[in-house]
Amino acid sequence: MSLLRNQTALQGIAFVLLMVSLPVVVLGGLGDELWLLVGLAVAAVGFLIPPLAKLVPSEDDEEDE
Amino acid sequence: MARELSIPPYPRKASERRPVTAWVYATHCKRHRSDTTAKAVISVESDLPITLANWLLALVPIIVLLILLVVLRWTAAQAGAVGFFTAALIAWLVFQSDTGVLAVATGKGVWDGVFILLVVWPALMLYEVSDKAGAFDVLRKGITKFTESKLMLTLAFGWVFVCFLQGIAGFGTPIAIVAPLLVGLGMRPVMAVAIPLIGHSFANMFGTLAVGWLATLQVVELNNQQATALETAALLWIPNLLSGLAIAWMYGRGKGVMKALPVIGVITLIHGGGQLALAGVNPIISNFIPTTVALGAILALMRIPAYNKPDDIETDIFEDSGGKTEDEDGPEYSLTLAMSPYFVLIAVSLLVLVVPPVNEYLGRFGIGLPFPAVETGYGVAQAAEENYGDIEIFTHPGLLLLFSAAAGYAIFRAKGLYKEGFGKNAWSGLVGNALPASVAVLGFLTLSTIMDHSGMTTVLAQGIADVAPPMVYAFAANWIGILGAFMTSSNTASNILFGPLQSEAASAAALNQSAIIGAQSTGGAIGNAIAPANVVLGTGTAKISGQEGAVLRKTLPYAAAAAVLVGIATVALIAFTG
Numbered sequence: 001m002s003l004l005r006n007q008t009a010l011q012g013i014a015f016v017l018l019m020v021s022l023p024v025v026v027l028g029g030l031g032d033e034l035w036l037l038v039g040l041a042v043a044a045v046g047f048l049i050p051p052l053a054k055l056v057p058s059e060d061d062e063e064d065e
Numbered sequence: 066m067a068r069e070l071s072i073p074p075y076p077r078k079a080s081e082r083r084p085v086t087a088w089v090y091a092t093h094c095k096r097h098r099s100d101t102t103a104k105a106v107i108s109v110e111s112d113l114p115i116t117l118a119n120w121l122l123a124l125v126p127i128i129v130l131l132i133l134l135v136v137l138r139w140t141a142a143q144a145g146a147v148g149f150f151t152a153a154l155i156a157w158l159v160f161q162s163d164t165g166v167l168a169v170a171t172g173k174g175v176w177d178g179v180f181i182l183l184v185v186w187p188a189l190m191l192y193e194v195s196d197k198a199g200a201f202d203v204l205r206k207g208i209t210k211f212t213e214s215k216l217m218l219t220l221a222f223g224w225v226f227v228c229f230l231q232g233i234a235g236f237g238t239p240i241a242i243v244a245p246l247l248v249g250l251g252m253r254p255v256m257a258v259a260i261p262l263i264g265h266s267f268a269n270m271f272g273t274l275a276v277g278w279l280a281t282l283q284v285v286e287l288n289n290q291q292a293t294a295l296e297t298a299a300l301l302w303i304p305n306l307l308s309g310l311a312i313a314w315m316y317g318r319g320k321g322v323m324k325a326l327p328v329i330g331v332i333t334l335i336h337g338g339g340q341l342a343l344a345g346v347n348p349i350i351s352n353f354i355p356t357t358v359a360l361g362a363i364l365a366l367m368r369i370p371a372y373n374k375p376d377d378i379e380t381d382i383f384e385d386s387g388g389k390t391e392d393e394d395g396p397e398y399s400l401t402l403a404m405s406p407y408f409v410l411i412a413v414s415l416l417v418l419v420v421p422p423v424n425e426y427l428g429r430f431g432i433g434l435p436f437p438a439v440e441t442g443y444g445v446a447q448a449a450e451e452n453y454g455d456i457e458i459f460t461h462p463g464l465l466l467l468f469s470a471a472a473g474y475a476i477f478r479a480k481g482l483y484k485e486g487f488g489k490n491a492w493s494g495l496v497g498n499a500l501p502a503s504v505a506v507l508g509f510l511t512l513s514t515i516m517d518h519s520g521m522t523t524v525l526a527q528g529i530a531d532v533a534p535p536m537v538y539a540f541a542a543n544w545i546g547i548l549g550a551f552m553t554s555s556n557t558a559s560n561i562l563f564g565p566l567q568s569e570a571a572s573a574a575a576l577n578q579s580a581i582i583g584a585q586s587t588g589g590a591i592g593n594a595i596a597p598a599n600v601v602l603g604t605g606t607a608k609i610s611g612q613e614g615a616v617l618r619k620t621l622p623y624a625a626a627a628a629v630l631v632g633i634a635t636v637a638l639i640a641f642t643g
Contacts, residue, residue, distance in 0.1 A: 007501075008496065008497055008500060011142065011500040011501050011503075011504055012496075012500055014142075014146075014504050015500055015503050015504050015507075018175055018504065018507050019175070021171065021172070021175060022172055022175045022176060022179075022434075025168050025169065025171065025172030025175075025436075026172060026434050026435060026436070028168060029169065029172070029435060029436050029437040030435060030437075033165065036164065036165055036168035036169070037164050037168065039168055039171070039172060040164055040167055040168040040171055043171045043175065043511070044150075044153075046504075047145075047146040047149050047150065047508060047511075048146070049146075050140070050142040050143045050145075050146045050504055050508075051143050051146050051147055053143075054139070054143055
């Protein structure tokens with residue numbers, strides 16, 4: 001649970017997913033188009049994290065309260 | 066029917082290359098969706114339906130982004146991510162972009178983002194290395210030897226020094242360097258980001274050894290190169306003068322402007338007038354020379370008593386001595402030592418970027434990625450790329466920053482200036498600020514590539530060109546340049562994206578091509594003051610990630626005023642030159 005409230009950790013996960021999507025897309029471009037879809041999906045999950053994290057109160061918010 | 070815009074291959078043999086343009090050309094290619102072998106195909110005349118509904122839908126991602134950032138005050142990472150989904154959804158549902166197009170656009174956007182992140186992370190490292198050694202405390206105290214006028218310091222760093230850096234390095238480096246320096250001087254962080262964003266904007270077109278100009282020559286067949294260079298430089302003088310006035314206004318409103326007026330007059334004469342004088346002779350050095358001369362001029366102006374003593378002007382852009390007093394206990398060492406990493410940065414940048422043989426040799430090592438050809442249902446096509454976005458490792462600004470950070474660390478450590486726990490503190494500072502900035506940059510650039518690959522960008526620009534009467538179009542031409550720079554955070558990319566369209570529109574409406582291309586280029590420069598990816602560079606390095614909306618609220622009025630004035634000047638230029 002604490003991981004979900006740690007904004008830095010969430011940003012880190014999003015960043016890693018976005019970085020991972022890049023070689024997957026490149027791989028898809030070189031051959032199997034399925035990998036293009038996988039790369040896009042990985043990037044989409046990465047981009048989902050920041051707006052979803054807005055819904056979860058962070059540790060900093062709780063300290064402020 | 067698709068129209069091909071071909072970029073000629075970069076000469077493989079060293080003997081065929083022009084010395085100064087070698088690096089500039091390579092830089093242009095690596096940043097702008099082309100490589101040294103492949104052709105960039107842009108479907109300007111595809112089957113894209115240019116309708117009001119499509120135009121409005123193409124505008125939605127940008128509107129969403131602005132509302133989230135400026136009105137709802139979301140962080141850049143959150144707004145960028147939502148912008149990505151909005152653009153992808155509209156591209157898929159309306160602009161017939163299948164998952165292949167979206168995946169390739171996303172991949173290219175992430176890779177474009179990597180180019181910028183390679184500036185963000187080392188710039189933050191340089192900041193941490195200097196900050197943890199107390200260099201900014203020394204700077205704050207030591208700079209009073211030159212002047213005690215904070216107005217002069219604001220102009221010197223936020224206008225003159227940032228333009229000098231843009232003259233040589235570019236690619237966001239000036240913002241990443243100057244924002245933390247201003248914070249170090251005690252400026253409020255939001256202003257410390259907004260001021261260099263405004264200050265550096267004019268230098269984007271002919272700065273970085275005129276990369277924007279050279280790229281424009283590659284994509285637009287100019288009827289008169291010299292006239293275009295001169296008219297572009299004339300229009301760029303407007304944002305230069307306005308940026309000086311805006312910065313003085315932000316410092317102390319009317320009193321700030323009145324006091325700074327002579328200084329602004331001298332500097333803008335050197336910046337704008339010098340660039341205008343040189344643009345017709347040698348555009349490549351037309352920004353570098355005046356911005357370097359201006360650096361000397363502002364130091365000379367600081368010796369004048371009126372600009373040497375503390376100001377009697379109330380200002381709210383500085384925190385009270387940065388929360389510290391001059392008598393406080395702090396590190397005691399020379400200003401030269403404190404600034405040593407930045408001196409290293411300037412020296413290495415000049416050596417690597419300006420000396421042709423060094424640049425040519427180091428520029429041979431690059432990494433680019435292959436991407437397949439894609440085409441939307443409307444026939445907006447992107448050619449296959451063998452070496453997309455070639456990043457030249459040893460001439461990339463990020464490596465220069467990293468080298469400076471390493472040199473600074475070695476110097477400060479040798480002098481025993483680091484306290485225990487330096488490594489842990491510096492690392493947490495770096496990661497805490499770089500991560501949100503990184504996700505945001507990736508969001509903005511993928512949004513931009515999706516809009517580009519789906520044809521939404523073309524619809525936006527073509528829509529204006531199709532319906533506006535000639536003089537209205539002339540007025541709005543620089544707004545299109547601003548749009549391009551807003552999306553890509555690059556004057557060069559804006560000109561590559563919209564230069565051909567502007568040229569065609571000028572021809573169709575029988576408008577002076579030189580003035581319209583000049584307006585496009587000036588808009589591209591102005592747009593850098595509000596480009597979200599640039600803003601994030603500043604907020605990341607000034608350690609205020611999440612306050613991008615607050616920064617935009619400061620820079621948007623400047624950009625709007627500059628756009629209106631440049632629009633009026635473009636109309637006048639056309640009326641005057643015919």
